[in-house]
Amino acid sequence: MLSELTLTVLRLGLLVLLWMFVFAVVGVLRGDLYGTRVDRRGSSHTPARGNPQIPPPAEGRRARPPKPPRGARKGPTRLVVTAGPLSGTTLPLRAAGTLVGRSPECALVLDDDYASGRHARIYQTDDGTWMLEDLRSTNGTYLGSTRITEPREVAAGSVLRIGQTMLELQR
C-alpha cells in the first residue's frame, strides 16, 4: 500500500522539477548573447575620465611612448576612441586609409558636434609609416596637444583629438 508520504514526496518533487526546468532554461538564456563577446578593457588603456569635454593637454604627451625606430616595431593596427561620445569603440586601421568624421561615409562616424563631416584621415604610406592628415576641418585635428597643419607621422600610442573625441592608435 502506498503511503501518503510517497505521494507528498512525489507531488512536491514534481514542483521542484518544474522549477528546476525553468531555471535550466534561464541558465541557457544567460549564455544567449550569441554572436557577440564583450571584453572589459584593462584600466591601463582608460584615460582619466573626470571631464571628457576638455581633455588635459598634458595627457597626449604623457601617453605617447618614445618614438620607435622606423621599421623596428610593427605599426598600429587599430584605432580606439578613449573619450567622447563614442568612447570604447574600436576599429581596425586599413592601409588604404581610415576616414574619421561625422559623415556616414566615414569608417568611424563620430557623433560629435565639434567634428567636421570629413575630418581627418589615417593612412599608410608605401614605406609602411602611418600618417595622419587633417582634411581641412573647421576645428582642427590635434596630435597630442599640437594642431596639425600638414600630414604628420603617427605610431602606436599616438593620441589624437578630434572635436571632443580622444582617439588612440594601438597595436
Next chain:
Amino acid sequence: MSIVSSVAPRSGRTTELILLLGAVGIVGLAYVNLGLATTGSIPPGFAALGLGYLGVALAFHVVLRWKARYADPLLLPIVTLLNGLGLVMIHRIDIARGRDITDGVALRQLMWSALAVAIATAVLFVVRDHRILRRYTWIAGAAGFVLLLLPLMPVIGNSEFGSRIWIRLGPLSFQPGEVAKLLLAVFFAGYLVQTRDALSVAGRKILGLTLPRARDLGPILIAWLASLGVLVFERDLGSSLLFFGLFVAMLYVATERVSWIAIGLTLFVAGAYLAYLMFGHVQTRVLLWLHTFSPDALETSDQLAKGLMGMAAGGMVGTGLGRGRPDLTYLAESDFIIPSFGEELGMIGLFAILVLYVLLVERGLRTSLGTRDGFGKLLAAGLSFSLALQCFVVVGGVTRVIPLTGLTAPFLSSGGSSLLANWTLVAILLRISDHARRPLPDERQQAAVGEAATQVVKVR
C-alpha cells in the same frame, strides 16, 4: 568601455536534447503521480504512452537537427513540457469524470498533438525560408478574414457555449479563428513592411502625439471593424481582442509610434463600451466579471466562481495531482485548465507554467530582434505577441482581471485546432530563429571573391 567582437554561434542542439529529455521526464513523473494518487498503482499504459510521447518529441528534434540546425534550442523543450502537462491534466479530468483512457478526451488530445507535430515538421520542410511567406501577403490576408467569417455561414457554422466560432463538417468540428491568427500575422507583417514608412513619417503633431494621415488610418479602421464584427456577430470577445491587439502591436513594432497604441486603445475601448451598451451577452460577461459572487451572477453561471474557489483550495503547493476536485468547474479541461492547474499544482506550480509562457514569448521576441529582414522581424514579433496576449486574455479571464472570454490556453487546453495552430506558430518561429542565428558567410571569403579580377575586364 568594452570591445564587442563576434564569436562563432553555437547551434545548441545538444542543449535542446537534454532539456527535451527533462521535459518528457517531468511529464512522465506527473503521469505516474496522477496514477498513484488516483488508483494507487502506476498506470498500465505508462511505458507505451511515455515512449510514444518521447518518440514524437525526439522526431521533431531530429528534424530540427536536419532542417534547421541553428533554430532556437529552447522553444521545443518548453512547448513539449506545456503540451505534456496539458495532456496529463486532461487525463486527470477524464478520470474524475469517470472516462476510461480509451474513450477519454486525453487520447484524442494525444492524437491531435501527434498530428500537430507532424504538421509543424511539414511546415519546416516546406517553408525553407520564412521570406517566401511574404509572397502570399494578400492571399494570407484574404484567407484569414474568410476563416474568421466562416463560422457565420449558415450550414457549417456552429454555435456552442454562446459563441459562434466553430465550424462543423460531419463529425469534425474546428475553430478556424486559431488558424486565422497565423494567417493574419503573415498578412500584417507583409503589409506593414511595405507601408511602414508612410505610416511612421507622414502626419501632423497634435498634443505631442504624431497623428497619421486620414488615408493611412484606413487599414486600422478596417481591422477595427472586422474585430468588432467578430465581437458582435460571433459573440467572441477573446478572439476580437486578440486580432485587434495583434494588429495594433505589429503597427507599433513597425512604426515605433506610440500614437498607434493610443489610437488603437481608444478605438477598442470605445467599441467595447458600445458593444456593452448594445448587447446582452456582453453585459452578462461584465456582470460575471465585476460581481462574480452576487446571486444574479451565480444564477447565470457559477463557472468563474468555482474556478476561483478551486484555486483557493489549491493554495501555495496545491492538493497534488489527482487529489483536488477541478472537475467541479465546467469546461475544466479547456477554458478553465489554468484554475485546474492552480488547484492541483498550487500557486508554485501555476507560476512555473506562467514563467514557461514568459520564456516562450521571450524566445520569440529574441528571434525577432536577431533576425535581419524586416518581414521576419515583424512576423516573429507578431506571433510571439499573439501568444502573450492570448495567455493574458485566458489567465486574466479566469482570475477576474478582465471579463472572461472563451480562448484556449496555448498548448495546455484541450482542443485540436488550437494545438495545430500553436505548433505551426512554433514551427514558423523556429524557422525564423534558424535564420537569425545562422552564422554569416565568412567575410574574408567574400572579400577574396570581390577582389578577384574577372576574366573579361582586367582591373590592373
